[in-house]
Amino acid sequence: MTFSLNDIPDLSGKTAIVTGSTAGIGKVCAFELARKNCYVIVACRNQTKGDAVVKEIQEQTGNKRVECIILDLSSLASVKKFSETILTTFDKIDILLNNAGLLDVPFQLTEDGIETMFATNHVGPFYLTLELLPLLIKSNAGRIVNVASMLHAMTTLTGVDFEKISDEKNYNGKTHYAKTKVANILFTYELTRRLKEKGINNVYVNCNHPGAIKTDPYYQGGLLKKGSFIDSITNLYFISVEKGALTQLYLATSPDIEQKDIKGQYYVPIAKCGSSNGFSKSKENATKLWNITENILKEKIPGGNYVEDRI
Numbered sequence: 288m289t290f291s292l293n294d295i296p297d298l299s300g301k302t303a304i305v306t307g308s309t310a311g312i313g314k315v316c317a318f319e320l321a322r323k324n325c326y327v328i329v330a331c332r333n334q335t336k337g338d339a340v341v342k343e344i345q346e347q348t349g350n351k352r353v354e355c356i357i358l359d360l361s362s363l364a365s366v367k368k369f370s371e372t373i374l375t376t377f378d379k380i381d382i383l384l385n386n387a388g389l390l391d392v393p394f395q396l397t398e399d400g401i402e403t404m405f406a407t408n409h410v411g412p413f414y415l416t417l418e419l420l421p422l423l424i425k426s427n428a429g430r431i432v433n434v435a436s437m438l439h440a441m442t443t444l445t446g447v448d449f450e451k452i453s454d455e456k457n458y459n460g461k462t463h464y465a466k467t468k469v470a471n472i473l474f475t476y477e478l479t480r481r482l483k484e485k486g487i488n489n490v491y492v493n494c495n496h497p498g499a500i501k502t503d504p505y506y507q508g509g510l511l512k513k514g515s516f517i518d519s520i521t522n523l524y525f526i527s528v529e530k531g532a533l534t535q536l537y538l539a540t541s542p543d544i545e546q547k548d549i550k551g552q553y554y555v556p557i558a559k560c561g562s563s564n565g566f567s568k569s570k571e572n573a574t575k576l577w578n579i580t581e582n583i584l585k586e587k588i589p590g591g592n593y594v595e596d597r598i
């Protein structure tokens with residue numbers, strides 16, 4: 288299987304939300320969707336950065352149907368506000384690219400009292416996805432792509448106690464990242480099962496590992512030093528950010544997804560069906576994570592109006 292930017296079909300009439308599109312892989316995805324005439328919502332937490340990206344995309348692609356709407360995934364109030372704006376402005380959403388993510392940050396609780404990486408990488412995207420599901424169902428073929436990581440496989444060794452995920456005790460940024468990424472995969476599989484049970488067949492939920500790409504977190508987190516010996520030899524292993532965007536662009540846009548009914552799958556570079564670890568395949572783990580996340584939302588959403596059973 289190969290997939291290149293040229294294989295992205297014309298997306299006129301489609302609307303996509305790309306989270307984390309101010310930098311890295313998400314920015315490339317926003318560009319390429321806009322280039323193919325998609326209406327693109329740059330969902331980001333920083334207005335100045337978002338406006339700059341919108342301007343850049345509009346100028347370079349000629350597509351003016353690109354806008355920035357503020358979304359801070361670490362804040363349930365922000366996710367709620369963003370979703371309300373989308374629900375009142377758009378009739379349908381065709382692509383939700385849950386790409387934003389944090390890697391290996393020091394322990395900190397969000398304003399909602401949730402560990403920051405878990406809040407940003409899992410709880411926020413979970414809430415966002417369920418809020419927007421009615422609009423994805425209104426699309427002919429709604430696509431949800433959850434960007435995970437091959438590092439989820441570390442949970443084979445560490446396991447995950449989701450009940451204690453926001454505890455500072457024994458917190459380690461690297462293994463914690465893996466736990467949030469296995470959560471992306473568990474969510475993908477469980478949402479697919481639940482949609483199927485409800486007879487909703489026109490929403491395609493998949494997840495992926497984009498590849499190893501030297502985006503900012505590798506340098507900011509001190510994993511690598513720019514220009515160092517290790518930086519240059521690791522270039523042999525890393526792929527470009529453009530290549531790193533391809534697998535999620537495939538899941539978000541390729542006609543294959545409907546034609547081959549690709550749902551509830553984990554994809555790896557480039558656009559290949561992969562296999563996630565045993566922990567992620569456990570229905571018991573998926574149900575547990577789903578229930579824990581719903582309980583967090585019921586307890587913490589401002590105004591307390593989380594609606595269960597929306598699918």
Ligand SMILES: NC(=O)c1ccc[n+]([C@@H]2O[C@H](COP(=O)([O-])OP(=O)(O)OC[C@H]3O[C@@H](n4cnc5c(N)ncnc54)[C@H](OP(=O)(O)O)[C@@H]3O)[C@@H](O)[C@H]2O)c1
Pocket residue numbers: 306307308309310311312313330331332333336358359360361362386387388389390407434435436437496497498499500501502503504
């Ligand atoms: N790079 C890799 O090798 C690799 C490998 C496997 C998986 N991934 C996954 O790929 C995805 C993209 O990674 P990347 O390497 O492109 O990272 P990146 O360059 O650091 O970009 C991350 C994006 O997420 C946004 N973001 C962070 N926290 C946010 C929040 N609270 N609310 C909204 N947006 C937020 C950032 O916004 P700001 O600009 O405001 O910071 C930025 O736009 C992540 O999910 C990551 O886990 C990456």
